[in-house]
Amino acid sequence: MLELFHDYGAYWMCFLILTIGLYGMLVKKNYIKKVIGMTIFQAAIILFFIIAGYKEFATVPVRDPGLSTENVDAYINPLPHALMLTAIVVGVATVGVALSLLIRVYARYGTLDEDALEDKMQ
Amino acid sequence: MIAQHLPILVVLTFFAGALLMPLAGLLHRRAPWMVAVCTCFTATLAAVYALLHVAAEGTVRYAMGGWRPPIGIELVADPLSTFVAVVLGLLSLIVMVHSREPVEREIEGEPITYYASAMLLLGGLSGIVMTGDLFNLYVFLEISSLASYALLGCGSARASVSAFRYLMLGTLGASFYLIGVGFMFVDTGSLNMADVTAIFAETGLTPLTTLAVIFILVGMGIKMALLPLHQWLPDAYTYAPATSTALIAPIGTKVAAYVLIRLLYEVFPAEAIRHLHLLDVIAALGAVGIIWGSVMALPQKNIKRMLAYSSVAQIGYIALGIGLGTTYGFIGAILHILNHACMKGCLFMVTANLEARGKGIRIDGLTAELRREMPVTAACFTIAAISMIGLPPTAGFFSKWYLLLGSYEEGRWIYIAVILISSLLNAVYFFRIIERMYLGGGEEAPAQAPSPRGTALLIGPVLALGLSLIALGVGNLLIVNYFILPMLPFAP
Numbered sequence: 001m002l003e004l005f006h007d008y009g010a011y012w013m014c015f016l017i018l019t020i021g022l023y024g025m026l027v028k029k030n031y032i033k034k035v036i037g038m039t040i041f042q043a044a045i046i047l048f049f050i051i052a053g054y055k056e057f058a059t060v061p062v063r064d065p066g067l068s069t070e071n072v073d074a075y076i077n078p079l080p081h082a083l084m085l086t087a088i089v090v091g092v093a094t095v096g097v098a099l100s101l102l103i104r105v106y107a108r109y110g111t112l113d114e115d116a117l118e119d120k121m122q
Numbered sequence: 123m124i125a126q127h128l129p130i131l132v133v134l135t136f137f138a139g140a141l142l143m144p145l146a147g148l149l150h151r152r153a154p155w156m157v158a159v160c161t162c163f164t165a166t167l168a169a170v171y172a173l174l175h176v177a178a179e180g181t182v183r184y185a186m187g188g189w190r191p192p193i194g195i196e197l198v199a200d201p202l203s204t205f206v207a208v209v210l211g212l213l214s215l216i217v218m219v220h221s222r223e224p225v226e227r228e229i230e231g232e233p234i235t236y237y238a239s240a241m242l243l244l245g246g247l248s249g250i251v252m253t254g255d256l257f258n259l260y261v262f263l264e265i266s267s268l269a270s271y272a273l274l275g276c277g278s279a280r281a282s283v284s285a286f287r288y289l290m291l292g293t294l295g296a297s298f299y300l301i302g303v304g305f306m307f308v309d310t311g312s313l314n315m316a317d318v319t320a321i322f323a324e325t326g327l328t329p330l331t332t333l334a335v336i337f338i339l340v341g342m343g344i345k346m347a348l349l350p351l352h353q354w355l356p357d358a359y360t361y362a363p364a365t366s367t368a369l370i371a372p373i374g375t376k377v378a379a380y381v382l383i384r385l386l387y388e389v390f391p392a393e394a395i396r397h398l399h400l401l402d403v404i405a406a407l408g409a410v411g412i413i414w415g416s417v418m419a420l421p422q423k424n425i426k427r428m429l430a431y432s433s434v435a436q437i438g439y440i441a442l443g444i445g446l447g448t449t450y451g452f453i454g455a456i457l458h459i460l461n462h463a464c465m466k467g468c469l470f471m472v473t474a475n476l477e478a479r480g481k482g483i484r485i486d487g488l489t490a491e492l493r494r495e496m497p498v499t500a501a502c503f504t505i506a507a508i509s510m511i512g513l514p515p516t517a518g519f520f521s522k523w524y525l526l527l528g529s530y531e532e533g534r535w536i537y538i539a540v541i542l543i544s545s546l547l548n549a550v551y552f553f554r555i556i557e558r559m560y561l562g563g564g565e566e567a568p569a570q571a572p573s574p575r576g577t578a579l580l581i582g583p584v585l586a587l588g589l590s591l592i593a594l595g596v597g598n599l600l601i602v603n604y605f606i607l608p609m610l611p612f613a614p
Contacts, residue, residue: 025290038293045300052308080307083257087300090264094293097268101275101286108279121280 010051018044031105031112035098042091046084053080128172129184129197129252132207135165136245140238147234154237155225158218161241165248166211173204177608183254191254192314198254201609206251206380206459210373213463214244217372217471220583221365224474228277228363236276240369243269247377256303256313256389259381260296263345266377267292270370277363284357291354295344302337305330315389322391335394338385339404346378348404348441349411352434356418359430364474367426371433371470372463379440379459383452386444387611405445409540411438416547425473425483428551429466432510435544436462442537443525449610450528456606458521461509461594465518468506468587475499475580488558498581500559502588507552509591512545517594 005012021044024037053076061078063069106112109120124131139161146153176182181200185191199207218240229236246266253259271292275285307313309330310321322331340351347355355375359367382404386395395401415435422428436458443455473483479496481487493500509516522541529537594601 022294025294031286034290038290041294041297045297045304048301049304052304079313086257086261090261090268093268094264094289097271098286098289101271101282101289104275104279104282105286108282117283121283 010054011048014044014047014051017047020044029114031102031114035095035102038098039091039095042087042094046087046091049080049084049087053077125175125179126182127184128168128175128182129199129203130186131168132165132172132211133197133245133249133252135161135168136241136248139165140241140245143234143238143241147232151233152222154232154234155218155222158221158237158240159215162211162215162218162244165244166208166215169204169207169211169248172199173201173208173605175199176201176204177604192312192317195258196254196314196316197252198315199252201605202380202384202456203251205456205605205609206377207248209460209463210244210248210251210377213372213467214240214369216583216586217365217369217467219579220368220471220474222579223478224364227478228365236273239269239272240365242266243273243369243374247373250377251380254315256306256315256318258313260300260303263296263299266374267296267345270366270374273366273370274358274362276366278361281361281363284354284361288354288358291344291351295341295351297341298337298344299341302334302339302341305334305337309334315384319389322389327391327393327397331391331394332398335390335398335400339382339400342378342382342385343407346375346382346441347434347437349407349414349434349438352411352415352437355434356427356430359433360424360427364470364477368467368470368474371429372467375433375437376440376459376463379437379444379455382441383444383455401445401447403445404441405534405537408438408441408443408445409537411435411441412540412544413438413547416544416551419551420547422551423484423486425476425485425555426470428485429469429473432548432551433466435548436466436510439521439525439541442540443521443528446525446528446532446534446537448528448531449612450524450531452528452610453602453606454521454524454528456609457517457524457598457602460601461517461521461591464587464590464594465506465509468502468584468591469510471580471584471587472499472503472506475584478580485555485558488555490559490561493559498585502584503559504556505588505591507556509595511548511552515592515595517591517598520595520598 017040021037021041025034025041028034028037055073055076058074058076059067061075067074102112109117111117111120139157142157143154146157176199181198184197186195186197225233225236243266246262246269249262250259250266253262271285271289274288275282303313306318309328310318312318312321344351359371386400412435415431415438419428419431419435422431439458440455443451443458475496476483481492505516509518512518512522522545526538526541
């Protein structure tokens with residue numbers, strides 16, 4: 001059981017961050033805090049992919065003349081990194097759209113608290 | 123020559139349209155609208171050509187940038203993807219033609235950004251349909267989602283609130299999908315759908331596969347508004363500008379249903395689906411969604427809100443068809459994707475026409491005056507409503523009929539009861555409106571009803587969809603034989 005925690009420590013950490021983000025998104029009443037929760041949530045997913053691509057004692061995925069290209073274990077898997085670059089861009093765009101929606105909401109209702117907003121919209 | 127590039131053509135046309143939009147805006151105030159219509163027309167032509175080409179010559183696979191799959195991204199035009207692309211193209215064309223007056227009235231400022239977002243949405247959706255790569259699907263999913271948040275959130279500030287709530291849930295859904303793809307990548311080492319299928323056939327089921335399947339299904343369930351995950355839909359559709367709803371309601375959720383079909387029948391290992399009873403779960407959720415959506419539509423006072431709840435119910439029909447997992451169920455689900463797109467497009471454009479004439483969209487505000495002032499719109503609403511209820515010879519009857527056959531074949535009597543009860547509920551909530559329009563009292567309309575400019579553009583598309591519902595109903599056997607049977611993922 002202890003090995004499960006020891007060998008997969010990074011994944012547990014990632015899971016913890018994921019849960020914190022999810023908590024912020026679903027439970028917090030303030031919309032800005034929800035956006036912060038969303039950012040944390042997306043960061044956790046990015047970490048998850050990066051951890052999945054990691055190999056112990058391996059180097060960066062740039063061709064090294066000193067290492068043979070036959071031995072792929074000497075290099076970290078670059079694909080998750082490439083994927084996560086795209087995911088980071090997507091995350092930034094999402095935050096941008098979310099904040100611009102919130103600017104409109106705040107200009108009209110003067111609050112970003114869910115309960116207060118619910119009262120004003122009635 | 124052009125045939126080998128077909129899979130990318132539809133997607134690129136929409137993105138090119140989005141890029142042209144700012145230039146068009148410089149020329150003339152109405153140029154963005156024209157560019158949007160032309161883009162949708164070109165994309166529809168490409169999609170129809172792809173559909174016919176694939177039906178004649180077989181699947182076309184396209185390696186992006188010349189990188190061979192599984193290293194590179196692959197786009198696939200097969201009978202299923204081209205069929206959904208044609209539905210998407212035609213619907214978008216009709217809605218875009220209709221959109222000139224509603225957009226000018228409802229959207230403040232220049233229409234450039236609105237139409238550019240609409241093109242990005244359509245490009246994203248057609249990309250989801252065409253792609254053969256799991257991560258590429260996520261990217262297209264986010265492109266279309268971001269555009270749809272913008273489209274649903276412009277207009278009133280109330281719309282921004284519901285669009286923000288949708289953004290939270292939608293991002294959650296897309297992120298869950300991404301986690302699922304991550305697990306699948308760790309499990310198989312590939313992201314290409316065909317490659318993943320082949321690897322699963324060799325390795326069989328691992329605990330990681332189960333995790334991946336569950337995460338992906340929950341994510342797609344949110345995007346599709348499958349029952350317990352549908353909360354975002356009614357508000358988002360009710361407060362959005364008319365054109366946004368008319369564009370997103372018919373095709374947005376359907377594309378998520380398409381992804382579900384693609385992954386369930388082609389990518390996920392059959393063992394995992396059997397082991398988790400996935401098909402039964404999806405069918406059951408669909409059935410509950412059908413009843414719940416119909417019951418919630420009953421007391422609504424706002425037509426748009428009523429139609430939004432009815433969308434939840436209609437998604438249930440598609441899920442039920444997917445979950446039956448038989449030939450009839452599959453035909454019913456695919457046919458309902460087409461039929462429901464036409465019905466909901468027609469109904470939401472009718473609400474846009476009501477708003478354009480300065481009528482409210484509250485049900486108790488409707489009078490018989492409406493029928494005299496807007497005879498064609500009222501007639502189209504009635505045809506679409508009859509189709510929603512499912513009376514022959516309209517299109518809605520036939521997709522329900524295939525679903526009934528599928529349920530009967532499997533001996534699932536409860537689903538037959540669900541479909542019949544929901545049809546009755548549909549009849550109740552649509553006849554509330556039809557009764558007011560045709561039998562309700564009201565003074566004679568003034569002889570010279572002031573007609574707003576561009577009336578033909580408002581009525582024409584609605585009429586086209588209204589008539590198509592009858593044509594689709596009469597011609598359903600042709601569609602099933604020529605287009606739906608070749609895409610069956612299992613032997614009939």
